[in-house]
Amino acid sequence: MDIELVDEEIIQQMIADTSAEVIPMLIDHYLEESQARLKVLDDAFQAQDVSVIEFESHTLGSSSLALGNRELSNLARKIEHMCADGKGEDALQCHHDLLDIANRSLAALEQRKTLGFVD
Incomplete structure (x- = not known):
C-alpha cells in the first residue's frame, strides 16, 4: 500500500479542527463520493x-486535498487547469494516470483509516 499518499499533517489538522471520532465517517463519505x-x-x-x-477534476481536487490525498489533488487540479487553459487534448492524455493515482490514493486512505485516530 502507498500510505505515503496520505498527508498525515492534514489528517492531524482535521482531528484538531473536528474530533478523532468523526474522521472515519468523513473518510467514508469522501471515499464513496470520490468513487462516484x-x-x-x-x-x-x-x-x-x-x-x-x-468541473469534476476541480471538485475531486478540492475534496482530495481536504482529506489528505495531496498527490491526487495535485493531478486533478493540473487536469482542471489544462481544461481551463484550452489544453483539453493534454488533459485527455492524463486519463489513465488519474485513475491510477486515484485508486492508489483512495486505497491508501482506507488503509490509514484502519490505523485509527486519536485526539
Whole structure:
C-alpha cells in the first residue's frame, strides 16, 4: 500500500479542527463520493467531454486535498487547469494516470483509516 499518499499533517489538522471520532465517517463519505466522481470522470474522458472533466477534476481536487490525498489533488487540479487553459487534448492524455493515482490514493486512505485516530 502507498500510505505515503496520505498527508498525515492534514489528517492531524482535521482531528484538531473536528474530533478523532468523526474522521472515519468523513473518510467514508469522501471515499464513496470520490468513487462516484471517478465514474463520472471516466465516462467524461471516454466521451472527451472537457467541460465535465474540468468541473469534476476541480471538485475531486478540492475534496482530495481536504482529506489528505495531496498527490491526487495535485493531478486533478493540473487536469482542471489544462481544461481551463484550452489544453483539453493534454488533459485527455492524463486519463489513465488519474485513475491510477486515484485508486492508489483512495486505497491508501482506507488503509490509514484502519490505523485509527486519536485526539
